[in-house]
Amino acid sequence: MPARERALALRAEIEEHNHRYYVLDAPLLSDAEYDCLFRELQALEAAHPELVSADSPTQRVGAAPLPEFAAVVHATPMLSLNNAFDDAEVTAFDRRVGEGLAIHGDLDYSAEPKFDGLAVSLTYQNGILLRGATRGDGATGEDVTANLRTLRSIPLHLQGSGWPTLLEVRGEVLLWRSDFERLNSQQREKGEKAFVNPRNAAAGSLRQLDPRITATRPLRFFAYGIGLAAGTSLPATHSALLDRLAEWGFPVAPERRRVKGLAGLLGYYAHIGGQRALLPYDIDGVVYKLDDLAAQEHLGFASRAPRFAIAHKFPAEEALTELLGISIQVGRTGALTPVARLVPVFVGGVTVSNATLHNEEEVRRKDLRIGDTVVVRRAGDVIPEIVRVQWEKRPTGAPEFNMPTSCPVCASKVVRNTDEAVARCSGGIYCPAQRKQALLHFASRRAMDIEGLGEKLVEQLVDSDIVRTPADLYRLGLLALANLERMADKSASNLLSAIEQSKQTTLARFIYALGIRNVGETTARDLARHFGNLDRLLAADEADLLRVPDVGPIVARSIRQFSGEPHNLEVIEQLRAAGVVWRDVEVLASTASNNTGKVFVLTGALPTLTREAATQMIEAAGGKVSSSVSKKTDFVVAGAEAGSKLEKARSLGVTVIDEAQLLGLLSVAQPVQ
Incomplete structure (x- = not known):
């Protein structure tokens, strides 16, 4: 399969699993399987940089914030870490760090347990807790200040002295195993659903809309770094910074160590691995960070992760169980996914009873039969994978699995394209x-x-x-x-x-909302810019569609299949009749010459436009959107409750405009259908 099409297929599959895990709380992949897909996409994009796009899963972290909580934009993104799964990958990491710093010899690292909880940030102003937020999608999180205030391990006022006037501390909220067992015992006594594992319980407890519920949960916090500090000098090393955080009243991992060179890293990994079962909380690996903070800054970041740190994951855990049956789940795009139903087994710290099998080919490749004794592996996720069958224990006459020919939900015909491994409902x-x-x-x-x-x-x-x-x-x-x-x-x-x-939206958002298979946000924007209006897009043949940048045969065929279904066109007409409108992309494109290269910064809540919609309109008109204000900024677009960016714009003499002035500047026409 060509690299571009494979990348599109991987992105679609990864985003589907992101949605199931982070939004639906119904994951189908183990960490190991997900990591395999993610690493393949990373390698593909590294080999073909032209394939990297803003909506690729490699460019973002985490999940989107819940709408029930106010959004909090992080001062600096809360990025995740790249993973290492064996000694060779840790060796390669140590070599890359040394080469990046032009240092030959052993480097000093800070090594810490990798907590299995929920990442949060805490902002302190003049030593007082001002705000707490979840990581969210890395750039924007959820304001859970009231809930975090209920955690007794989080200081409401910093201790000691010498702390910054403005400080953002980052760390993990988690549950100790003993507290988790007591919590689940209480849940069962009340006739309520028990939590799957401590991480699931911690996330659910912190994201309660009622802080009084959070207050009843025995949540704990560990600090592992900072995102922002102003008004004082900080230590020169990460390990000393953790010591300083402890002085200011924050819990930090007592198991942290400063180690030297590759031998120190691998020795720490072995030590913590041996202590893992004795720790009061769950960890799924260890984290290595270059200790010198100035050297960290010199190395910087690569896309979604820092170059100066890496997570060394523990190997997957395995157990034996019986395959009771195989059921079928139907996804948003009609994909039929076989799911193994297992005799419940305790593995990797939780009891599991099902595992994804991906597709019919996966079932055939592993030669799974109903009644088989199977080896189940779990690597820190809720849903495990079936590794292999113990052939010698197969019962006589164990039946094979056959993919149904009709949808188990609606009885529509099941079809499978020759270029896909996935069978789909045609309904x-x-x-x-x-x-x-x-x-x-x-x-x-x-x-x-x-x-x-x-x-x-x-x-x-x-x-x-x-x-x-x-x-x-x-x-x-x-x-x-x-x-x-x-x-x-x-x-x-x-x-x-x-x-x-x-009802007031943009053409790109509307195209994306239609749920056309293989059409993500970036492709939807490209289609909107190329065709200008929806009717031309729907009338386009595959040759027309292939003229759009980054649209290949698979995407073109998906769009044609969608627009060739009469019921889809009927729904679109019904939406138009209901008053759904969008702004004319052609008008935006025609103004590009007037705004090409202009730098805009958005701050505060605009009256009618979302941040994403305003960004799209500016980019369509040839402008650029920046996250920070500088002398190079041409316009700051300010909405309600604009903060420090507005103040900085005024101090630098940058032109400040509102939404109406932005629309006028972009010469935006009235919404069209």
């Missing part, structure tokens, strides 16, 4: 399984951005036959919503308001 939005996921995608933040339309509500709307297509959302009334479970008049009114607001 489209007619299929309730696809309908629910299609509606969730349509309403998602980067699509139509309908706040409050979550999974539980979509399930009720679909199961009650109130909503069949996205167009039905715009016909909802207050009475129908208020009668649903957990929907009071105010909640229903808020949702209707969000639906009404979503």
